[in-house]
Amino acid sequence: MTTTAPGTAPAAAPAGAVPPAPAVAALDTPERRYRMLRLIRSFEERGLDLVKSGVITGGIHPYIGQEAVAVGVCAALGARDRLASTHRGHGHVLARGLEPARLLAELAGRTGGSNRGRGGSMHAADLRLGILGANGIVGAGAPIAVGAAWADLRAGSDAVAVAFFGDGALNQGVLLESLNLAAMWRLPVLFVCENNGYATTLPAGTAVAGSATGRAAAFGIPAAEVDGMDTEAVRTAAEEAVARARAGGGPGFLECRTYRFEGHHTMERRMKLHYRTPEEVAAWRERDPLPRAAAAIGAERAAALDAEVAAELAAAEEFALASPHPDPAGAADHLYASGLRPRAGVVA
């Protein structure tokens, strides 16, 4: 696996062919990090349109507002590292290097998608990039990352595995079990809690006893609270935790305080829910990570990168929408690993 600058269009592979291995996104400069923030933001904004127009069915959980977490954490990773994502996972997989064309094709259920159109938004994966998958089960990425870290450690690799999860996972037993195993076995895992203040409509303040970092501390895992609207603050904290884990120092935990500017899910737009005040949303929008990152590279450079991203996304959409839907006759394909024998008594 190589690391190259983002922005390359996916090669048009013939139907059924395995596309070439994509490159882990290089996020090693402020310009590249800004570009990725913009790519995720614009991808999600276009995603909202495509849900509205019915091109993406089933809806999405928009990541808009939280981009600094995905970009800051992925900037701290190396080519062999892995990540387990969440139901709000587009930012994570894009920041890792999944081509927007293949993610969009996946969201639209097309064969050119990362999962051949069979997974959709909440299952986007690419094992060649170490993306172990988005995940519709709250907290379920944590044991997957722990398992990956354990396997890599046993194989003699120095890879680190990241588990992203929201504040809603803080009360899931599986997260606590994962923290325990990671600490007991000194596994190279970085637990990243994206605390956006709400689990669907439930405010974290009314649901989470104690604190996120307190849970990590209970297992002896070093934990830090980070401004999740500041890409550079997230990156610095993630680099420190990743370096420690890679050197055999065991797991780390970051609580990134962030906010989603959109609803929990695109369905929410039609539901007229009132669980956040307009003032609260406006106050967090003031802390948007994009203008901050743009200021660091200068307005002119940021505008040039915005134009580059717009062109990349237009090409991505063209690729995704030209890609066919899977043949319904193959609906049962890939459900079982090949070579498995049928269970006794089951007629093949």
Ligand SMILES: Cc1ncc(C[n+]2csc(CCOP(=O)(O)OP(=O)(O)O)c2C)c(N)n1
């Ligand atoms: C185990 C489990 N319980 C409940 C749900 C339903 N559900 C989907 S998203 C969500 C809220 C998750 O909140 P959080 O973890 O804070 O992530 P956020 O949506 O804020 O990114 C819930 C309860 C689920 N998918 N899985």
Ligand SMILES: [Mg+2]
């Ligand atoms: Mg949340």
